[in-house]
Amino acid sequence: MPFEISNMFNDRIKIKQLLSGTPTGTEVVVMGWVRTFRNNQFIALNDGSTNANIQIVATLGEFDEAILKRVTTGASLKIVGTVVESLGKGQSVEVKAKTLEILGDSDAEKFPLQPKKHSLEFLREKAHLRFRTNTFGSVFRLRHALAFAVHQFYNERGFVYLHTPIITSSDAEGAGEMFRVTTLPLEGAPKNDKGEIDYTQDFFGKGTNLTVSGQLEGELGAMAFSEIYTFGPTFRAENSNTTRHLAEFWMIEPEMAFYDIEDNMNLAEAFIKYLINYALKNNADDIDFLDARLAEEEKQLPTEKRSGLGLREKLELVVNNNFERITYTEAIDILLNSNHYKKKKFQYEVKWGIDLQSEHERYLVEQHFKKPVIVTGYPAAIKAFYMRMNDGCAPGKETVAAMDILAPGIGEIVGGSQREERLDKLEARMNAMHIPLEDMSWYLDTRRFGTVPHAGFGLGFERMIQFVTGMTNIRDVIPFARTPKNCEY
């Protein structure tokens, strides 16, 4: 038996537990927030443990009118009462209140959440209160469950959880614009003799930024522990205004020694399926709620825009089928041979060497294969310096051992590669891309001292949550979204 700690209010029972088979006749203490108060008698109380409310019955005449007046939407209550079989139709049990204590009032005229449907846009502006809605209750319980499942998945496989730094002086990763970290004054910052800002006088004695990826540090760990993963916040100062980008987001980056690109794909596919399975098993009611919510929303759409697949159906389909694996070259051929292409419906040109555009990825995933697709072997010219050059490529058609996993409705959810472990090839590539070798000597040391084939990938945690919850806007799957021109709370 796990060690049980007593609650500060003693013996409080969570509503989820209460609803899962507490025998009638049991005296219970419940606390939570009022969702609705109907008929001056029936309180729908919620404590966040589940979307289901417990109905509290305050029998007419047994409670002070002045107290009942304060039972308003959003108020917090402590109830002592007895679990009884419900006389009403909406629930099997309810709690007949003996005492009813107002823990915190909620001015009904000012509390923004009403017992009605609110738009996601409105709730986004009330992010501090939106946890108290069913939709966001389900989303953030699922976010928790998935975070827990991430650790469980890697722990079961003997990976070491490595904390890579959030402040970094490395800017070679090239994953995007970085946020500068400095304690120098904005006005009158010290300058060197070239007239540039003199970062030797800064807090760290050099220019520093918020990390855009823990990968390079992760590789250092993998060169000792064999298998590591990172799971932390990352920051991109890109002016991206889309439903799938954040300036601050969480990323999971496993890095494995003795893995090639195939092993890497196998791990990534197993990982995604594990997360979905965990959610289906442990948060079935939240998935069902979001499934119903989505179905309701689909009804508003014209027939041709409906996905035709429920959330649960979609997740089960992903879990029960292998991801499609194709090379970049095959992907280009599929696009070139498609009716879509022949009817000139692609806005962007399709030819070998291009970076696949959203419309191309969406066609492959949503029209052609109708399931997640792993694309490998991208042209070297469009990929990062650390990706392993494939051997035996035709001149001008060099490819790297990269892999992207594309998910329906989300696009790229995983980006990864086998890393270039051969020092000479890595240095040649860095020189070609004008990356200063001396700044990266710590990284190159891994290739100098006992280098091994290794691989890794990054999974955008919020995009994964989007996929599992069906939420279409990434701002709705992180508690407090940071996006261009928006940093509330």
Add this chain to the structure above:
RNA sequence: UCCUCCUUAGCUCAGUUGGUUAGAGCACAUCACUGUUAAUGAUGGGGUCCUCCGUUCAAGUCGGAGAGGGGGAGCCA
């Protein structure tokens, strides 16, 4: 950053060819009712029609600029 759409009561939204005092549902207040399920019925309060400039006898409505938001694109996870 680009394209596009939107902004009217606390929320969701209607508002005709530019024309008197801008409406509805929900929410809120008061009363009634009392086994309700977003309870119901009656009555009532509630508006910088996003902001500024312009056209006009007259602008929520037409034009321009700005702000905020949605969707799409690029960059990416």
